[in-house]
Amino acid sequence: MSFVLLETLAGANVHKRPYATHLSGLHHTIIQAINQPTNQEIPSIQSSNPTIYLTNLTTKMAIQNNTHADGFEPLSMEELFPPYGSEAALTQTAEHFAKETMSSIYFDLNTHSRFQREANTEDLYSMQVMENLEGITEEFMETEFANYLASIGHLKKNQVKSQSLAPENRFCATITEIGWKLAAICAHTEAFRRAYMEADHRLWECLLQNIHNNSLSIEHYAHCRELDWVKLIKEVPSPIPGLPSAKEAVESALDWEVHHPHHTVLTLDGDLKRTEFNGEYQTHIDESIYDECFPSDPTAKSDVNSTGCALCGSQGPCGCTLQSRAGELVELVEYPGVGTGVRSLTTFNRGDVLDIYVGELRSDTANDTVYPLSQSWDAPKGDHLCYICSHKTGNWTRFLNHSCQPSTNFVVRTIGDRVVTTIEAARYIAPFEELTIDYGSGYWQGGLRECACGHWNCISNPSSESGSPVPEHKVLEGKASKKSTKGKKTNGKAPKASKNKKARVSPY
Ligand SMILES: C[S@@+](CC[C@H](N)C(=O)[O-])C[C@H]1O[C@@H](n2cnc3c(N)ncnc32)[C@H](O)[C@@H]1O
Secondary structure, three states: OEOOOEOOOOOOOOOOOOOOOOOOOOHHHHHHHHHOOOOOOOOOOHHHOHHHHHHHHHHHHHHHOOOOOOOOOOOOHHHHOOOOOOHHHHHHHHHHHHHHHHHHHHHHHHHHHHHHHHHHOOOHHHHHHHHHHHHHHHHHHHHHHHHHHHHOOOOOHHHOOOOOOOOOOHHHHHHHHHHHHHHHHHOOOHHHHHHHHHOOHHHHHHHHHHHHHOHHHHHHHHHHOOOOOHHHHOOOOOOOOOOOOHHHHHHOOOOOOOOOHHHEEEOOOOOEEEOEEOOEEOEEOOOOEEOOOOOOOOOEOOOOOOOOOOOOOOOOOOOOOOOEOHHHHEEEEEEOOOEEEEEEOOOEOOOEEEEEOOOEEEOOOOOOOOOOEEEEEEHHHOEEEEEEEOOOEEOHHHHOEEOOOOOEEEEEEEEOOEEEEEEEEOOOEOOOOEEEEOOOHHHOOOOOOOOOOOOOOOOOOOOOOOOOOOOOOOOEOOOOEEOOOOOOOOOOOOOOOOOOOOOOOOOO
């Protein structure tokens, strides 16, 4: 199990490191830097490994090109690895750079909002960080704008406080291409500011194109995190020769009621909608709840159903929690033919534990055949504990669509005082890739549904080896594998089940 995106174990001796000035590029490292005990080595960024990137690219391109009679067409080596310096190779590099930078932009925006929230609670350290971040952002915008005004003769050179270090005309090209709004949002991120200064023309153009193509996603992401980008540009006078109107950008700020980022879906027609099922809004909860149909928590860790907490190994009460940040780095997006799905905004590596499938723990499925997951403590033997029903309340994991070649897996683990089903990365996952999971063959059998994943070996493809129509459960079962830890049995007693836990709704 890899803990790249996990925060900390409860009770672990964790010290915060001083905030690093450069957020971008180091994003995964920063997570660890913030959360690991200070005496540990910080691992290097795995996502920059070109082999991993190319392996993923190979898979992606192979899937996109499945035009052969048996549904699979191998690519030539030249297509996969264009010759060094060729136009195709440069484009591939630029695309890779843009995706990585985009992922750092989302990460930095999220980190900014975490500090903002802590600063709002009068945390002195976070208040100081916020002051620095705001100062850097304002100075960046002011310098670049002043230099532009000087270049068109609206300011005298000696009125400009500091020289821009960016290539000439970059400010104008940026505002023209992505507009004041996205520039103001992205200026809050180290990733954007650094690329602005350092990236060559081709890389920068590719990044701007990516920002432009994801404008609603970025604005919604910032909006949910209450980023005050307006104050950065509201004093910009209009009109400025050669630039669009900043006033119009301010007036077009997103007007969308925010409860939780995962209450909103980016639709195929470029709009936003609330998540709903059977005409009712779906709400986010952080952890599973159970009601009167069980006298106590049916998933409570015990001697019978668990070999101990996967995080600390304890058989007795331990209070460990999985605090993954993966949920903060994914978004809900509509996909053709399959409805709402989950899009990654960062890179994940094989083995990353992304989150826990949560919902209402019930003895029945509440007549829902879409979302319930059978929770067992030993999946291969099928020892069923309850159903996790997430049609009304749940987290982002309920929106994972199925693929016969999925990027994540269900895994049964004991974490803290509960047996849970985690979602874990099955392989490297690139930014903007859809996260998918295998619902298990039973979900598709019986002719009621057809899988639309399009994979050449899809279960619903009659010529595929995996298609065999035997009706079974109509719930998500996944291919959950039991992962045990060699936990010490502490007192031999099953811990008392916690009292009915109220759903805690967090801001993210
Ligand atoms: C657990 S939900 C996933 C989220 C769902 N797409 C939504 O809009 O809420 C499962 C449902 O999503 C749709 N779905 C997911 N994966 C699919 C696939 N590969 N082919 C067809 N439909 C799929 C089906 O309607 C399925 O019953």
